[in-house]
Amino acid sequence: MTDRFSFTLLKTDGGARRGRIDMPRGTIRTPAFMPVGTAGTVKAMYPGQVRELGADIILGNTYHLMLRPGAERVAKLGGLHVFANWPHPILTDSGGFQVMSLAQLRKLDENxxxxxxxxxxxRYEMTPERSVEIQGLLDSDIQMQLDECVALPAEEKEIERAMQLSLRWAERSKAAFGDQPGKAIFGIVQGGDNERLRGESASALAAMDFKGYSIGGLAVGEPQAVMLRILEMTTPILPREKPRYLMGVGTPEDIIESVARGVDMFDCVMPTRAGRHGLAFTRFGKVNLKNARHAEDHRPLDESSDCPASRDYSRAYLHHLFKSGETLAAMLLTWNNLAYYQSLMAGIRAAIDEDRFEKFRQTTKAGWARGDIAPL
Structure with missing residues (x-):
């Protein structure tokens, strides 16, 4: 254990990076996938289950927790770690994305x-300072600056306006955060699908000397090829000795391709949301348990998995649960999906350690395409 925040780059294999973040509440092995606990819970999962699957850190949402039950109430009850029974690291986003996508009658200005x-x-007001204050009341370990995320496609002038505003908000967020040795605040690179603007944003944030850097505003409507192109030109600009976090991404393929381009941290609602809607992620590819062809399929999702949800229940039974509207269906599929995501991350880390990441990447993708076993 340590009383400070630190990142150690342990190994590289091509563009892929193997590292470790050390914080007072624990160590985060990177590349890492952070399950999303929007309102203080990873939906359909017990906290102990999430930990047992290999998660070192989860994500909480500033916007949702601010509205309900309220950041001040969470602080009064001991902070989010105590409140949610998760004594390990927690990352909180700034709330800005939800303000843009969910809130009604928004009015944005310099403040x-x-x-x-x-x-x-x-009515609420969210400023860079208030966002940092809320995240502090939640007592999260890694906080995000407030930024403005523009949905793509968008005009270059609009993307540049939002990027420049986000840079000014980055300075204010960092000043409001101050010096907290055991915690960190990350800057967020914006700039849409424009390489010039992404470069300006990344360079300006690097000069501000954040403890880590997030890449935001991707997976918001653009094709995967555009996302990967932006990553290829952005990550080399960011400091090598600082962690890099790609926000809100994504599918297993998005993750493995982004690791190849130097990303260290990921979060996405996809594995939990998909699980609640009958879609399983496996090393054989995706399986839609609502499909009638599974009604008499005695096979489990993955008979060699360490996860009971993947190994001990037939596809026919899972299909039945969804057709019957049983709560257990969402619980088992979410469990399976998070198990697969954490298994994928463990496989990625081992492959980087052993200088075989490219082989692992190609073998895993080929397994998804063929629907047969891709070794983890």
Whole structure:
């Protein structure tokens, strides 16, 4: 254990990086996938289950927790770690993305964003300083600057305006965060699908000397090829000795391709949301358990998996649970999906350690394409 935040780059294999983040509440092995616990819970999972699957850190959402139950209430109850029974590291986003996508009657200016809650219509103001204050009340370990995320496609002038505003908000967020040795605040690279703007954003943030850097505003409507092109030109600009976090991404293929381009951290609602809707991620590819062809399939999702949800229940039974509207269906599929994601990350880390990442990448992708076993 340590009383400070630090990142150690342990190994590289091509563009892929193997590292370790050390914090007072624990160590994060990178590349890492962070399950999303939007409102203080990873949906359909017990905290102990999430930990047992190999998660070193989870994500909480500033916007949702601010609205309900309220950041001040969470602080009064001991902070998010105590409140949610997760004593390990927690990362919180700034709330800016949800303000843009969910809130009603938004008004944005230099100071911040005023908006109405999508829950009860109450008016709120979110500034860089207030976002950092809320994240501090939640007592998260890694915090995000407030930024403005523009949906793609968008005009270059609009992307540049939002990027420049996000840089000014980055300075204010960092100043509000101050010096907290055991915690970190990350800057967020914006610039849409424009390489010039991405380069300006990354360079300006690197000069601000954040403890880590996020890449935001991707997987918001652009093709995967565009996302990967932006990563290829952005990650080399960011400091080599600092962690890199690609926000809100993504599919297993997005993850493995982004690792190849130097990304260290990921989060996405996809494995949990897909699980609640009958879609399983496996090393054989995706399996839609709502499909009638599974009604008499006695096979489990993966008979060699260490996860009971993947190994001990037939596809026919999982199909039945979804057709019957049983809560257990979402629980088992979410469990399976998070197990697969953490297994994928463990496989990626081992492959980088052993200088075989490219072979692992190609073999894994070929397994998804063929629907047979891709060794982890």
């Amino acid at each position: 911040g964003v005023t908006f109405q809650s999508h829950i009860d219509g109450r």
